[in-house]
Amino acid sequence: MLRFIIRRLLITVPMILVVITLTWGLIRLAPGNFYSGEKNIPKEIEANIRAKYGLDKPWYVQYGRMLGHVVRLDFGISLKYEGQSVNKIIMSSLPVSASVGITAYLLALVLGIVIGSVAALRQNSIWDYASMALAMLGISIPNFVLGPMLVLLFSLSLYWLPPSRWQGFASRNIILPVLTLSAIYIAYIARLTRAGMLEVLRSDYIRTARAKGLRESQVVIRHALRGGIMPVVSFTGPALAFLLTGTVVVERIFALPGLGNYFIQAALNRDEPLIIGIVAFIAMTLLLMNLLVDITYGFLDPRIRY
Amino acid sequence: MRTSANGNLLEVKDLRTYFETEDGVVKAVDGVSFEVRQGETLGIVGESGSGKSVANLSLMRLIPEPPGKIVSGSIAFRGRDILKLSPREVRAIRGQQIAMIFQDPMTSLNPFMRISRQLMEVTQLHLGHSKQQAREHAIRMLEVVGIPDAEARLESYPHEFSGGMRQRVMIAMALSCQPELLIADEPTTALDVTIQAQILELIKRLKGETGASVILVTHDLGVVAGMTDHIIVMYAGKVFEQAPTSELFEQPGNPYTRGLLRSVPDPAAEQGKLYQIPGQPPDLARLPSGCPFAPRCERVQEICRREFPPFVQLTSEHYSLCHFADEVYAESQRAA
Numbered sequence A: 001m002l003r004f005i006i007r008r009l010l011i012t013v014p015m016i017l018v019v020i021t022l023t024w025g026l027i028r029l030a031p032g033n034f035y036s037g038e039k040n041i042p043k044e045i046e047a048n049i050r051a052k053y054g055l056d057k058p059w060y061v062q063y064g065r066m067l068g069h070v071v072r073l074d075f076g077i078s079l080k081y082e083g084q085s086v087n088k089i090i091m092s093s094l095p096v097s098a099s100v101g102i103t104a105y106l107l108a109l110v111l112g113i114v115i116g117s118v119a120a121l122r123q124n125s126i127w128d129y130a131s132m133a134l135a136m137l138g139i140s141i142p143n144f145v146l147g148p149m150l151v152l153l154f155s156l157s158l159y160w161l162p163p164s165r166w167q168g169f170a171s172r173n174i175i176l177p178v179l180t181l182s183a184i185y186i187a188y189i190a191r192l193t194r195a196g197m198l199e200v201l202r203s204d205y206i207r208t209a210r211a212k213g214l215r216e217s218q219v220v221i222r223h224a225l226r227g228g229i230m231p232v233v234s235f236t237g238p239a240l241a242f243l244l245t246g247t248v249v250v251e252r253i254f255a256l257p258g259l260g261n262y263f264i265q266a267a268l269n270r271d272e273p274l275i276i277g278i279v280a281f282i283a284m285t286l287l288l289m290n291l292l293v294d295i296t297y298g299f300l301d302p303r304i305r306y
Numbered sequence B: 001m002r003t004s005a006n007g008n009l010l011e012v013k014d015l016r017t018y019f020e021t022e023d024g025v026v027k028a029v030d031g032v033s034f035e036v037r038q039g040e041t042l043g044i045v046g047e048s049g050s051g052k053s054v055a056n057l058s059l060m061r062l063i064p065e066p067p068g069k070i071v072s073g074s075i076a077f078r079g080r081d082i083l084k085l086s087p088r089e090v091r092a093i094r095g096q097q098i099a100m101i102f103q104d105p106m107t108s109l110n111p112f113m114r115i116s117r118q119l120m121e122v123t124q125l126h127l128g129h130s131k132q133q134a135r136e137h138a139i140r141m142l143e144v145v146g147i148p149d150a151e152a153r154l155e156s157y158p159h160e161f162s163g164g165m166r167q168r169v170m171i172a173m174a175l176s177c178q179p180e181l182l183i184a185d186e187p188t189t190a191l192d193v194t195i196q197a198q199i200l201e202l203i204k205r206l207k208g209e210t211g212a213s214v215i216l217v218t219h220d221l222g223v224v225a226g227m228t229d230h231i232i233v234m235y236a237g238k239v240f241e242q243a244p245t246s247e248l249f250e251q252p253g254n255p256y257t258r259g260l261l262r263s264v265p266d267p268a269a270e271q272g273k274l275y276q277i278p279g280q281p282p283d284l285a286r287l288p289s290g291c292p293f294a295p296r297c298e299r300v301q302e303i304c305r306r307e308f309p310p311f312v313q314l315t316s317e318h319y320s321l322c323h324f325a326d327e328v329y330a331e332s333q334r335a336a
Helices: A002-029 A043-052 A059-071 A086-121 A126-140 A143-157 A172-201 A204-211 A216-228 A230-244 A248-253 A259-269 A272-300 B052-059 B087-093 B115-126 B131-144 B163-175 B193-210 B221-225 B245-250 B255-263 B302-306 B325-335
Strands: B008-021 B024-037 B041-045 B068-077 B098-101 B181-185 B213-218 B230-235 B238-244 B311-315 B318-321
Touching: A002 A059, A002 A272, A059 A272, A086 A126, A086 A172, A086 A216, A086 A230, A086 A248, A086 A259, A086 A272, A126 A172, A143 A172, A143 A248, A172 A216, A172 A230, A172 A248, A204 A216, A204 B098, A216 A230, A230 A272, A248 A259, A259 A272, B008 B052, B024 B041, B024 B052, B024 B068, B024 B213, B024 B238, B041 B052, B041 B221, B052 B068, B052 B181, B052 B213, B098 B163, B115 B131, B115 B163, B131 B163, B163 B193, B181 B193, B193 B213, B213 B221, B221 B245, B221 B255, B230 B245, B230 B255, B238 B245, B238 B255, B238 B311, B255 B325, B311 B325, B318 B325
Parallel strands: B041 B213, B041 B230, B098 B181, B181 B213
Antiparallel strands: B008 B024, B008 B068, B230 B238, B238 B318, B311 B318
16 A cells, blocks of 8 residues: 555656646746736847846756756745735735635535436436536536636625635635535536446445345445445546645626635746646646545455455 | 245235336336245246346336336235335335345346445345344355355455356355345346356255245246246247246247247257247237237248237146147147
């Protein structure tokens, strides 16, 4: 087990290297600079700026310096938010993204598994059709449509919930972003659970459980659920990583000072250290979550050993 | 132990289990009747798709509904019709009075659960055992079915056992509550030949010790020969022949049974001379109006294709579904 974890962690190193190298290359290929967004500046001043930030050095020197930052996990100073270190920006915005994300994740997990199980247990009933139609809607409606629609309904028409802004985790402001964010995940998890449960419910060992005289609820909860949610597990790893690290659109719609919002700003500003920092951070989270999924598999399925 | 007046533990009458499919109604079990006496072993023989498994799942009301449905018949177990019981009453019978062993021990045990829990939950449910009692009982049952070092093996997962050992675990589970009827649905089909004999021997021994009745479902006539008191032969959802075991082997009264008997490989025979019944079992959604075996029958006549055969009584306990049952029976007698 420990050897497996160490091996997996070692593999993540080259993967992150590839990701940041590609990102770095893309930033340099994109036209414009972090200082050129404002106005035409005199040649001399531009040269000064370039010298100050080391942009006059050969590309491999700049690449090496960037790599040095990543290796030390100290991503340097933001070019746009002057005086603020990238690490500090990530650390201050992460709690916002993570609290919305984890809430959405838990909601999606519980609702998705319940809805999917009900659909599987009542296959081809009105419950099944209704929940799967709803799931299809959840997958089809993009969150930049769903978010404003929820705002329109609950904030601007019913006046029940605030439309935007961040007031901390324990405030009503979190409800709409969480709903918007989790909708598609609820839908996916419900569909995966349904498919998984349908397969398990037809299996021989469920027949054995019924032949024992167990109640249907015991058959489902004790015997079927574990095998039925296996497909969900592999989906939840990347899902959790994305939810944790913020989603650009939802944070934009609800004006949340989260990681995703900074990410978009950084890209628009060509704020290289901030982009690299956030990309590296998201990549690491993603790889870590996938590792977590594999470890969870081992716990859920005794046949899997590392 | 209470049984019905004539000493039958189980009386199945005119059982019909149909499945709705896209191809139409599949009559998997179509008018099957049989009895199981106290302490006897009944063999149910037939090819794949003959309806023998469905018949047995129907006994415990384990047919998935939909698409399946028991459309008519009665299943009197100790005088009570199982088909008229509430789901709750059926659950009380399952696992306690009627227990089942399935064909594939690889998939019939829950792969995610330690066998301790799988064994313990039966007696906790039906016998009201505490955890401790259930545990001790589970160890005892594993010892009874011949699993060495039972106490240590109790915490294993199914995948840590071999196929034969898993079937032993299944048997231990099935016999935990001392059922009056044990249904073994092809218990040895998925196992090696040497293991097959061990498992059959085990079932025989435990049956003798507990006095349970057994229904042994198989497609292997070699398996039922030494194990059963009576045999019914099923084909296309119907009982084709029904007889005491020795009589069925010595004097079959049905061409299908004769075909099955000839299909049993004889190790002494020359190589390359295996007999097989020509053709395939019929599509149960599109049965012809006559005898369902007619297209494959050696002695088929015009009437076989036209009319459904009668269920002819040959001796007091010997029945055959055939237009020419008497003739076939007489031929077998001459040959014997």
